[in-house]
Amino acid sequence: MARLVVVSNRVPQPRQRLPQAGGLAVVLADAVKSGSLWFGWSGKCAPATATAATLQEAGGVTYATIDLGETDHRLFYTGFGNGALWPMLLFRLGLINFRPEEYAGYRAVNRAYARALAPLLQPDDLIWVHDYLLIPLAEELRALGVDNRIGFFLHTPFVPPAILSALPRAAELLGSLCAYDVVGFQTRGYLAAFKDCVTQVLNVEVPNIQSPNGQADETVCFSHGGRRVRAIVDPVGIDADAFSRVAQRAVGSPETRRLAASLDGRALAIGVDRLDYAKGLPNRVEAFGRLFEQHPEHRRQVSFLQVAAPSREDIGDYQSLRRQLDRLVGDVNGRYSDADWTPLRYMTRPLGRRTLAGFYRLARVGVVTPLRDGMNLVAKEFIAAQDPLDPGVLILSRFAGAADDMAGALIVNPFDADEVAEAMHAALSMREEERKARHEALHAQVRRTTANRFCEVFLAQLQRTPRHGGIGHPAFAAAAM
């Protein structure tokens, strides 16, 4: 059995594999099994980027991390990664702030990662890279002579050619993505967008997407730069049964009981997000205000808890989002609060998984309304946490990857505050039979696409790639489709 090498930008401290806010962190905690090597940034900045990794062992996993130089980190992470690449992937062209020196820094950090990782590799290792911050890593490893099988999974959305082309150096980045043997996307739509980009931006002929097993498991194979690339759909999921058990137990926890008591018989609506402009939090707060305006019968009958863990706090766009949200929450609360009722409760600290699970289970409505999202695991967690005998209702943005296979939710356009307010009204008024029927369908779906399945599908695809991935290799013909 080949060893698995997982690469992500952030690697937690061994024994501190506490879930952080963020889908990638949660998924990786499931993917990294005993016997694996986990490589990435230590989370620490130093005067200069380290040239060799520091190794630590824990629980059968080898953690290999490097410190990044302060300037390198700024150019790579705050600069190109989150100031240009992230907004482009989220369709927010107006927020792209491209600086050539930051792009150079982004590539230089990927080169440094490759140099520190290459000496740790064994010939048969399967390398699985996560995170849009590491798109050029395979190309840098190949330049050092690494011919292992290397896969990449994109946790964010992918964009159509017209959006991609707005980012300077987009063609170069897209070419870098084609240095992987397998590239995975969350949804069929993102895979189709990738195919269109490769066709139009790189002028490469790409055949139609194949669906060997009907709807799932779509793949497309093409050649670029002397290599074969296989692009696949592999939706990220959660361990739904384990999460359900945590939620059941959490109902009796002191935190959940305190929340239940504070509601005083009112319904709870809940939103749980990183504080990111992709999540549509200002729009959501506005829609909640609209609910009270248009349906005054819900005043005093519902409390909305928004948990928003701060993210990328050193970036200006995130600071202004936080200020905007503080003001909007204040507006709605100022307008509708009573002395003994506050419509919106707003917390900006992350909660533990057990507490979150208990809160979801208590909620009558889960509000997941990102303006654009890779998958959105919160939607799946909310469904897994419900009591099947008295389930809550999920309101889900049509622009979340999860909307692709969660049709039992109330699907909304997050930009339309009236539509979201109407969905909140429908959810709060929904009869038990309809809630149960919707939940049953959604729960079955969430149980099908688990975290384990996500890893198995991806690694099976990577494993079937020939070791020497060049298209001239005879092994290739057999594995090409």
Ligand code: ADP
């Ligand atoms: P993203 O990866 O963009 O943050 P996802 O919905 O896919 O969005 O994943 C978010 C993950 O982080 C979920 O597992 C969720 O439970 C967790 N999370 C998000 N916000 C918080 C928070 N405020 N406190 C604790 N966990 C959080």
